[in-house]
Amino acid sequence: MTAHDYPEVWQRRTPRARLVQWMGWLCLVALFVWCWQVMTANTIWAFVTDAPRQAADIGSRMWPLEWGYVPELLLPLWDTINIATLGTIGGVAMAFPIAFLAARNTTPSAMILRPIALFIIVASRSINSLIWALLLVAIIGPGLLAGIVAIALRSIGFVGKLLYEAIEETDARQVEAVEATGASGLQVLSYGIIPQIMPAFWGISVFRWDINIRESTILGLVGAGGIGLKLNASINTLSWDEVAVILLLILGTVVVSEWVSAKLRRAII
Template sequence: MTHAASLPATWSYRSRTVRLALWAGWLALVALFVWCWQIMTQTTIWAFVLDAPRQAADIGARMVPPKWGYLPELMLPLWDTLNIATLGTMGGVILAVPVALMAARNTTPSATILRPIALFIIVASRSINSLIWALLLVTIIGPGLLAGIIAIALRSIGFIGKLFYEAIEETDPTQIEAIEATGAGPVQVLTYGVVPQVMPTLWGISVFRWDINIRESTILGLVGAGGIGLKLNASMAVLAWDQVTVILLLILGTVIASEWVAAWVRRTII
């Protein structure tokens, strides 16, 4: 046996086959990216893209200074927006609670029929954006605040229902078993064994969703569902950029205030 044959083989982190496979994978990923980029940009007018910085600077110059005299006209639409978010959240909570009880494994009356139906409702609600809900509802029941409230409620069912049914499934089973040992029925077990454990979670989820709905309700007016979005759409339509600035600043202030209110509620009530 020669000296070279007695030497141990050189260790490698990856074999040659694995390295070639990785290079082929990266090459395929780059090719896929280039192909997708070509599809997405085949109708792009690059002259407009190159001109975009100048257009943005022009619009920015027109937005300053803000037209503060327009602010009083925004108070009623802002109030409508807050009502859309609040009433929509309340409706979402009312509808989501029974859906969550049907979706949770430890509270559903039927794991084979009602639970799949409840899970489908949750997924369907979460899959459709509130703006799309509002667009559909404006077509069905006409423009106005009602369409916005229902759109927010339908969107909230999935968010609240999913988090709430997961909280129900995570309840302490020993407390429930202790109540069942007293001979309590399903309603009593739910009332005294499950509800006290999940109520703080429900409050937290509801406040969190209300905070999100404040943001979402500000744009529902773009499709005719009422609120401050109507004013934003009207101002943009007539190129009144100084009014747009006031609306955007008002929306920003409202969102900051809702963040503070939500944090305060979580600290004091939950």
């Protein structure tokens, strides 16, 4: 009986491909072990093993909740919502023209203006809002203005990236139909492109506002105003019953903002 009498067995990968795959997994495990050793080189494991007991101790100090502290939190909470709302409006206003400069089908200059617009978008997305707030507090001083500007600068990258991608995905046939009527460049933009992207624009803006509600709650930790100031003060004084109330209030605010943004996106889109 010869080898031709047996049917050939199909294999997904060749022996060489399987060897390369296993070598890749081995390198990945070795990289993980090396990264773990680097990250935990200065870790004090006695603190880590004691962490559950410390967490249980802090949790016991949070009870009973200090509900009488709620009236003092309403104004900072309102400031937080205003930081998120005004920051979102500012960020969207700046991101709208930048998105048109970044999109391939609308930019006036693919060699100069488009790279500049893309750089602004990448720079905004690369720096966290907390870092923006930390820098702005040092530049313009502590307060709500630093928080508003930080949220706005952070929002440019998010809104600009999603919006310019939506612009590039517009239907070219509608643009060509408007151009065929002899419309000017501004008219083509107004009647051929903007109507197509408006649902995406409003959906992106509302979604970013929802994200900014969450991010603005912690800006007070660096002096940028809002309920984060109260949270930082309560943590510094070890008032864990007040911390628990603040955390519950932040949770409730985020849940409500999530519900509102979902309703708005459903109504718009």
